[in-house]
Amino acid sequence: MKKFILSLPVALTLVGVFLMSCVTQEPHIASGSYGSTMSVKRGALPQNTAMWLKNSSQVTWLPRQVSGRVDGATALDNIRQAAAGQAVKRSSYGTAPGGYVKLDPRMLRAMKILVQEGYRIRVTSMAGASHSRTSRHYAGLAFDVDFINGVKVGYSNPYWRKFLARCRELGATETLGPGDKGHSSHVHAAWPRVVPLR
Ligand SMILES: [Zn+2]
Incomplete structure (x- = not known):
């Protein structure tokens, strides 16, 4: 039980980081980067x-x-x-x-x-x-x-x-x-x- 309580903040932090990465995607796209993206024909x-x-x-x-x-x-x-x-x-x-x-x-x-x-x-x-x-x-x-x-x-x-x-x-x-x-x-x-x- 003690182990679970200690790991809860860690879990919440991970969830937070995940959500942040979702939110911050659009500005990367808006900046016009294309190098790592899909289906640009050779x-x-x-x-x-x-x-x-x-x-x-x-x-x-x-x-x-x-x-x-x-x-x-x-x-x-x-x-x-x-x-x-x-x-x-x-x-x-x-x-x-x-x-x-x-x-x-x-x-x-x-x-x-x-x-x-x-x-x-x-x-x-x-x-x-x-x-x-x-x-x-x-x-x-x-x-x-x-x-x-x-x-x-x-x-x-x-x-x-x-x-x-x-x-x-x-x-x-x-x-x-x-x-x-x-x-x-x-x-x-x-x-x-x-x-x-x-
Ligand atoms: Zn124009």
Whole structure:
């Protein structure tokens, strides 16, 4: 009996640790880590895909934030960082959390396919800039585009609907554009947060 009483605090501590580990999983996923997760198909390394995209003449990378800032976390900075095999920098203004995150390989692969299929795009944001508080941009899962095939995104742009539909076919689960709040002049495509297998 004495032995049981002594071990009770230990048991409670173990239960507490277990519950804590459940609760703290989501922030790990939100931080955009993908290295230890499931079912990312084998193929080109994300770094190589980023390099390919960076060097593509069909893609322009905005060298400043849409807000005008130059903070080392622009679309151009981010693709250069990813092409160098590095985590990419997030902004530190507005709701942006600062720090670094890996760009998601599913998103990079989809962007490459879109370009291979003929799209010419200007990318205005990857992990940088300030977005909504829980934005997938901060997890390296989203990109923004404001020119498609040389035409500024807006209601009358003839390309943006098909472009977003193709993003969804390629795995995007959040696509926004003209008609959606805050997206009258750019489109947004984001890939799902990955749930690790245990
Ligand atoms: Zn966006």
